[in-house]
Amino acid sequence: MEVSEIILNKVAESGLVTLDLKLFYPQETLKVFDLKEYLFRGLIIKEKEFREALKNTDWQQYASANVAVTCTADAIIPVWAYMLVATYLQPVAKNIILGDEKKLIETLLLQNISAINIDEYKNKRVVIKGCGDLPIPESAYLRITSVLLPHVKSIMYGEPCSTVPVFKKKN
Numbered sequence: 277m278e279v280s281e282i283i284l285n286k287v288a289e290s291g292l293v294t295l296d297l298k299l300f301y302p303q304e305t306l307k308v309f310d311l312k313e314y315l316f317r318g319l320i321i322k323e324k325e326f327r328e329a330l331k332n333t334d335w336q337q338y339a340s341a342n343v344a345v346t347c348t349a350d351a352i353i354p355v356w357a358y359m360l361v362a363t364y365l366q367p368v369a370k371n372i373i374l375g376d377e378k379k380l381i382e383t384l385l386l387q388n389i390s391a392i393n394i395d396e397y398k399n400k401r402v403v404i405k406g407c408g409d410l411p412i413p414e415s416a417y418l419r420i421t422s423v424l425l426p427h428v429k430s431i432m433y434g435e436p437c438s439t440v441p442v443f444k445k446k447n
Contacts, residue, residue: 292436293397296405297412297420300392302384304342304370308377309361311347318349321357330360335368342371344380382413389419394427401430403439 314329316322345361347353358374365372373383404420417433424431425443432439 291401292403292432293400294403294405294436295397295420296408297385297389297416298405298408298410300385300388300416301410301412302342302381302388304384305340306377306380307338307341307343307369308380309338309343309345309365311345311353311357311361312349312351315347315349315351319351321351321354326357327360330364333364335364338365339368340370342373342380342384343369344373344375344377346374346376382415385413385416386419389416389423392420392423394423397424398427400428401432402428403432403434403436404442406434 311321312318314321314326316325343365345358345365362372371380371384373380375383402424404417421431421442428443429445430441431443432441434440
């Protein structure tokens with residue numbers, strides 16, 4: 277084969293490191309605790325009945341799970357009600373957040389990104405993968421950029437063959 281016939285893979289030779297944010301997607305069990313089930317006539321929380329209902333709840337169903345506490349009914353929930361739920365969930369759940377499952381996924385995703393081993397990307401040219409099969413919130417792209425920025429040579433968005441430059445360290 278002649279030298280002119282050799283096909284070069286310029287992407288492979290570029291030294292780019294591709295980072296797919298789906299790697300930070302939560303893999304643990306996710307559960308939702310909905311206060312709607314504890315409302316009197318679907319409207320309000322009556323303290324005595326609420327406390328009794330919480331006592332009779334099987335909290336082991338939330339063991340080691342990441343739990344989103346929400347109320348899907350259009351009701352005003354007093355702050356102490358969330359606090360009371362937390363007293364039951366905290367001993368068994370892995371994480372507890374206020375919000376729906378989407379908010380729980382976003383919170384865990386951001387936590388996972390913040391715990392990245394930065395040494396793997398130090399002084400590298402990093403491409404943050406843009407398309408994928410999981411819905412990645414914009415906040416994750418913001419977080420990964422802020423985490424990587426002080427440590428990398430450059431950050432790009434997209435695919436290695438077609439990127440949008442985001443940051444390049446000045447020498």
